[in-house]
Amino acid sequence: MGENTAVSTLMAATVQIVLLFAITLLMLLLTLVPALLEWYAKTDAEPLRVVREQDTSIRHFATSFRTQVNTFFDDHGIELDDPPGSFNAVWHIDEPVSFLGAAPAPDFSPDEIKARRINRVLIGTSSMFLPGDMVYEEEVYCCGDLTTGDRTAYRALYAEREISLGNESVVVRWLHAGGGVAVGAGSRLFGRLSADQSVTLGAECEFERISSPVIRFAPDNVSPRHLDERVTLESWNPEQALQSIDCDTLKAPAALTIPDHVRVDKHVIAKHALSYGAGVEVAGDTKAGKSLRIGRGAVIRGSLVCGGLIEIGADCRIKGPVISELGIRIGTGCVIGTPAQPTTVSAPEIAVASGAQVSGTVWAGASGRVGT
């Protein structure tokens, strides 16, 4: 009997030991269940999607919309001279589409006029006028010239020829014209603005990303003046000792000021502030760590890159690109890039004085503004 008691005690202890280990292991495994399940089930084992065909072009959305318009025409068997009509066809965003045909002005319903909101995609096959003081919540396509009234907001606009936006317009997503774009004063252009010929922004416009062979900023008062015949400039001899990181590049460990009317034949790097005097001609690229100031009438045949603010004086000629990590101020009469060699001006904040001109892309990450 004593033996039986000992055996049963031993068995009970063994059971308890097994139970202890089982509970301990279960607790650990419980927390590992998500990891083990994911290992086994592979619910998230695909490689990150790297889109080879990713189109970062400014015209991407406009081109995509244009393709949808073509598809719309094909799906509904529409010819360009067909009469207007409304469709409850399913656009991708499940909104109705109005095919305006050649009507010069859309025929809005009394409810729409009262609410001052149009929530239909508008497709016109000739030049069109959109009345002002309205909100156009969906895209607008126009085969000809598109003219709009003042104080109006648009989601997106596409015209095969010219676009003329009224004053104080707002474009939320993108705008593209096959010809030129003229934007009224005080307008706000979020997103993308592109034109195959030219863009002209009125005074006090705000913008984000613009691309065109010629972009003029408030040219009414001032236009870039033709620079006088360049005098022969003396080659710059630095007063302070500079590091030479290669045969074509000079590096200043501190701030650097280059006097007026000299020629610089190399690339220049300054660790802190860099200032070019008036009339300076620089053959290479420029980099400044803290701030970069370009004097009036300078000619820069390379790029300008700065970790801080870039201030470009009036009447400068710059090949580009112009890149700042803080902001760029472009003086009146400046010309950056040319239609034959367009370039990019890029910074979080860009302020452009009236009369300046850029060929290529102006990209303000946070805010772009045109002066008066």
Added chain:
Amino acid sequence: MRWRYRGHTGRLIRRHRALRSLDVQTSSIMHPLGLTIVALALVLYSRNVITQAWADIIAFWCDSTGIDVTVSMRQTPVGRIFSYSVPELRLASPLPGAEALALSFAIVIAAMLIAYLCLRRFLPLAYLVWAIGVIHLCAITLFYFSPTAFPYTIGGHVSGSLEVTLMLLMIVPLILMVAYYPLNFSLAKKVALTLFILLMVFLFAPHLYACHIVVMSFHSVLYMPILFAVFGALPIMVMIIAIYGWGMSWEQQRQ
């Protein structure tokens, strides 16, 4: 905003992952500070309750498994104003005999050989087996040549390990302060994750060390070094990281 960031197919356009970052919001700072302070305060305030519960759990399992142990609480001062109590265990710490040493040696060598021959396909497991083998061989060597030089008792091992676990409980809020609280999870999720980690560590640790007691009581303190090095803080850390990883996979709040 929705009007602006909705694509023409109706979906919201998200920033590319390469350019993404998190906005600095009030919660980015208040959550880490507030939750850390609250969680730390919770652990500090209930530290003696925690350690008493650990003592009770260990005492229960020792009693259930027939191990003769006396459990009391020992106050450990830290400076002049702070102190914490730790379970103090008194129980036999059997030394390994010659047979146990020989058997253990043979098993370790066999395991390392098998790891080398059969487990090369899964190399990490082989490395782990070898690491355990090396540590255990050191222990075998020590006990073979100088068994009385081994400085620890089972009670001391468990007390020390529980002290370390208490420190880990205090470190968990600090880890989450930088690794989880600033992120875009709801406050409820952050609280839930914190409590779940603390609860699991609180429950797991005494059971783990009860297992240590069982192993060493029924065999010998020969196994103490590998229990300390590999089967002590490591499973607890695995648990913390596993729960943290699970928490990171929860759905975020959209910015």
Added chain:
Amino acid sequence: MSVHRQRFARGLITRFALVLGSLALAFYGGAVVFAAVVSADKAAAAPQASLFAPKIVLGTIIVILALFMLRHLIFTLNRLFGHQRHPYLDVDVADWPRLAVLIPAHNEEAVIANALGALVDVDYPADRLRIIPIDDRSEDRTWEIISRFQRDFPHLIHPLQREAGGEGKAAVIRFATEQVDEDIVILFDADYVPGRGLLKQLAAPFFDPEVGAVMGRVVPQNTGTNLLTRLLDLERAGGYQVDQQARMNLQLVPQYGGSVGGARVRALQQVGGWREDALAEDTDLTYRLLLHGYKTVYENRSECYEEVPENWQERNRQIMRWAKGHNQAAFRYAWSLMRTPHVSLIERLDGLLLLGVYAVAPLLLVGWVCALLLYFNGEQTLASVGVVTFLFVSFGAMGNFAAFFEIAAALHLDGSGNRVRLLPLNFFNFLVSLVNITRACFGLIFVDYLLDRDVRWAKTRRYRR
């Protein structure tokens, strides 16, 4: 909120991380001192030999690890909340520089066609681009495939065939670079399939005259093959999405990675070109450029697929090669880095830490040994501090010594779903890396240097069929 205020707010986060990390460092230092004092008391009460040297070594290693943890904490918080620098990303129209794209190829018949097919389709002015595949003594159909592409695209493809010369990627690239007269060389491995916009993204930073090299992000393509590839995917994510980008944000030392990247030819010539005796020519170049005043730029947006090793043996070879090469660069350039006038103090510090990442593995193992010695000597408290510290780091990535929270943050930003749950299993990857990096370090010192052996290059196996 204006840009200035946003930056200020983001700068606060970084400063907060710095203060917090310093407190953590102080806490750890205090813990070490406390444990040492406690163990010294015990040693005094119970007289037995107190192991002074292991204590010092262990304490030092803990401080070094804490320093690395602090570094990665700052990186993580900066990447999550700080100001993200992508200054060159918006350049989409410009007078683009002349580009030579080099593709070293040795027995690459399985993959070279895809790479060349992608490159002839890129969005880059054709008159500014030359694609130069270099057949390095291939024994398969590599040259035949390259020749076919040359016939179809004679204005773009200008292949080279290498019959003699040193082994290794650096030797091949050096051979090719000596024959280009373009402004920029861009390097791709033969298994990379670049996107259409990638070349412009990689070329744009070179409008900055201070930029000597550029590096994009490699994304594993064979992620789902097995556990190893999934763990390497986590490691790559942490290394690029957080670590490299944070170093770019903070203007530290982003590392040129040897592929999906490029260098300015003028800068290359200035620093002596590619070194054939460099096992990690990418790390080597990064530091030579840095010492000469050039910067390396990291472009997180410039992504390209790559293949990661699919078995542990391949992984071992890869990590050992990286470790040897990296430590080789550390031996060569650490002292010069401490003295060069071209870098700021913070760049110097980060550059030294970066050079030291592959030296940490043997230190870690030494730390483990010290902790065990102290344990066997009766100093459990101090040993426990060591063990816990080492465990904290062992769920991260060994290569750049990224902590587990850095990997988690990277996956968070990538928008990844459940793969972050694999984090505890990364202990295995860490363990394997730890052992093999240590093997590589000892091999480099005690075999290669002492026996004056040439370091050898092992090509990573291709898996795509």
